[in-house]
Structures are given as structure tokens and as C-alpha cells.
Amino acid sequence: MAKRRTRRQQAILRRNLFLAACTLVLVLFIILICATCKLVSKSFGKKAQNESSKAGNVINGTVEDTRPQMVTRGNYELDAKYTNLLLVNGQNPLPDDYDYEKDLTTIDDRYREPGYDLNQINAVVYPYLKAMCEAAEADGVHLAVCSPYRSYQTQQTLFERQVQKRIAEGLPRDQAEEAAATLVARPGTSEHHTGLACDFIKANDGFELEPAFAWLQQHAAEYGFIMRYPKEKQEQTGVVYESWHYRFVGIYKADEIKQTGLCLEEYLEQYGS
Numbered sequence: 001m002a003k004r005r006t007r008r009q010q011a012i013l014r015r016n017l018f019l020a021a022c023t024l025v026l027v028l029f030i031i032l033i034c035a036t037c038k039l040v041s042k043s044f045g046k047k048a049q050n051e052s053s054k055a056g057n058v059i060n061g062t063v064e065d066t067r068p069q070m071v072t073r074g075n076y077e078l079d080a081k082y083t084n085l086l087l088v089n090g091q092n093p094l095p096d097d098y099d100y101e102k103d104l105t106t107i108d109d110r111y112r113e114p115g116y117d118l119n120q121i122n123a124v125v126y127p128y129l130k131a132m133c134e135a136a137e138a139d140g141v142h143l144a145v146c147s148p149y150r151s152y153q154t155q156q157t158l159f160e161r162q163v164q165k166r167i168a169e170g171l172p173r174d175q176a177e178e179a180a181a182t183l184v185a186r187p188g189t190s191e192h193h194t195g196l197a198c199d200f201i202k203a204n205d206g207f208e209l210e211p212a213f214a215w216l217q218q219h220a221a222e223y224g225f226i227m228r229y230p231k232e233k234q235e236q237t238g239v240v241y242e243s244w245h246y247r248f249v250g251i252y253k254a255d256e257i258k259q260t261g262l263c264l265e266e267y268l269e270q271y272g273s
């Protein structure tokens, strides 16, 4: 009788041990599942974060812009998010009453092409220009400004010079003005008036032969500048191809505009800002 009880007790003990073992295995299994879930969600979150920072680069995306505000270019810390997309062209003249001269600063001779008189640029843009010229120099490329800010009077002189050339060729005044306007902006419609644009080294087709031409094509956007009048965009810009004329728009904006292959007119029409 006692033997049978002992056997029964042993059977109960075995069953309890078995149940305890099962419970332990189950608990371990649940812990394992939880840990795996956590890992997966963590790596998914990281991936999502990466995607969102990539998406931050998407032009005018709705995702938060995670790109850094300040970037280092040589000796300069530049605000990469600073943007100026002011549109100035034949259809969008500058407001008469705006005093651009108050924003100007003088360009040091180090960054200027010898033999040219104009020497002013928008003060905010100046560090970007300096950083760009110094970077070109570090690459063994000569890059210097020949024509930055132009006052209304300077524009008038330059425009009239072109008009007179066409008149001398036999065109009547109105046609001479029209022809001149494709080469030099009509007074009041020049980007140079804003202090945001620069011609480099020489304002003629000879610039394409300068090492600076290729260098700018590759690097100008890193400093916030775009080639403003590309070869195939004359219809949109209203200005002939100018390999030497660069316009500051901002580092990230310049990169976006370069990537899209649009000119400023098209970019603004498509993206608004």
C-alpha cells in the first residue's frame, strides 16, 4: 500500500517536474521572441531613420530636413541652408526702390582678376565666394572675379555700349536694343545689380578654355553657386550661354538645381522656392 503511494507520489513529482520544465521552456521561448522583435524593430527604426535623412535631401519633400545647417569648406564654416532665390530677368526687374548697396561689401584684391574696376558683392555671399576661390587655388586653379555687383549706371553704360555696336552694324535703335538685351541685361534687369552674381576671369567665350571653367562646373555648387545661363536654356533665361556667369543661390539649393538640370526660372516654376 505504502509502496503504491510512493509510486504515485513519484508520478506526481515527475509530472510536476515535466510541467515546470515546459513552463520554463515556454518562458524562455517568449523571452526569445520578445528580444527578436525588439531587435527587428530597432534595426527597422534605424533604417527608417536613414531613409528619412535621405528623404531630407529630396527636393522640397515634406520630410523633416535632417541635413546639417553648417558645413566646412576649407577654413570656412558656411550655413548650407542659407538660400537666396531672388529671380531677376527681363520679365522680373528689380524693384526701383530697393537699395542693394546697403548689403554690399568690398572684395579683397586676392579674389579679383587684375585690370577690372568692379569690386563689390553681397556681404552674406562673400564668405562663400572666398571659400570657393581659395579651394580652387588649393587645387592649383586660378579663379578670380572680374565683374561682381553692377550699379544701375554701370548697367546703363554696358547696355548702351552693346546697343551702339549694333547700330554701327546698321540696325535701327529698337532692334539694336533687342539684340543687345540677349548679351547684356537691360538696366534694372541684371542679376549683377543684386550683388549675388559674379563673372569670373573674363566675360567671353574664352573662359571655356580656362581651367576655372571645368573646376566651377564640378565644384561651384559646393559653395552655393550655379551656372546661371546654361547653353541649352537660352529660351527660358532669355540670355545667351554665359560660361563665366555664376549666381549664388545657397549650398543645398545649388546642389538641388544642379541635380535637376533645370535653370533658375524652371526650378522656381516647378518647385516654387
Ligand SMILES: [Zn+2]
Residues within 6 Å of the ligand: 147, 192, 197, 198, 199, 242, 244, 245, 246
Ligand atoms: Zn554676368
